[in-house]
Amino acid sequence: MSDSLDRIFIHPLTASQVLLAALTLTLASSLYCVIYTTLAGRGEPLVEGIIWAGLNIVPWLICFEIAKRLGSWPMQLGILVVFATGMSFLDTLISSSTIMFELTRRLPGAFIIAGMLALSWILKRFVSDRAVAKKLVSTNELPLLVDQIGWVVAAGNYVELHGSGPPILHRMSISAMESLLSAHDFIRVHRSVLVRRQTIKDLTGNILTLNNGQTFKVGNRYRWALQ
Template identity: 50%
Template structure:
């Protein structure tokens, strides 16, 4: 098969060889496609940020960390609640959580982050903020609030 590919012309391009291989050898198209796909994904994998670094920084938020009392998830958005009306920002809550962890924010529920400075009390599975707002503490997040209560 290989001899027949090159029998007519010695200056055959790589694309022609690949085309002829995929046409003549069963399954070669799949192999060539997978190899091409692996090269493409390697290229894009280098452009991505490492998994342990936050893709969002606290400076990227529309409010300063000190202006935010609590954050609630709203699909692919978060609502940043401060003293004024809530501000909607497009980012998943997990990304915002990583960005604000160093600013004293703690996850109390799968859809809620609160600022430690805004917490008035923690009791009976509820966290109460100084503004009077209460949130149920998810079982998964109780350990983060044990030292406060």
């Protein structure tokens, strides 16, 4: 996925990025309004274009950014309704129109934001599925199935994979193996040791005991993960 799509649809913008986007949209919308009304024979001052953009474009940008930070569809739809209603109510104070008319006028913008949120959800799932698929492909390159590995010990530029049989030497750093196996519930208990969480039987002091009787000394920096 391109960085631009990632910034727009997945990760929330920073405050400075939101401000820059708001200024850019306001300027672009204002220029469009001025050019359109001029070509239509009824020139519109730039200030009116800025006010129009401030009331009709920027609030939707803020709504979308807030919605991206919320964790569920109900909350996202809720903030969408709040913004649409609030903007419509503000319009009634400015133009003395009815709330129903203004709500109807806001529907296209609300549908656009809802579509953008749906696209954001789809892209998040796509990125997540690709990451999982990549990790699964990587684990398939190991000489043992992940379920056959009980613990891993660093051995220079290699790691020893321990299971039910004799250990198998595999060329990979312990850090790379940790990244690979973290999704399969392996945790690091020492700078040179990874163990499967389900195989842990007991932790006494700094000594970790596995179900098969194998023991390891737990590093102080890794002890918190075992609490």
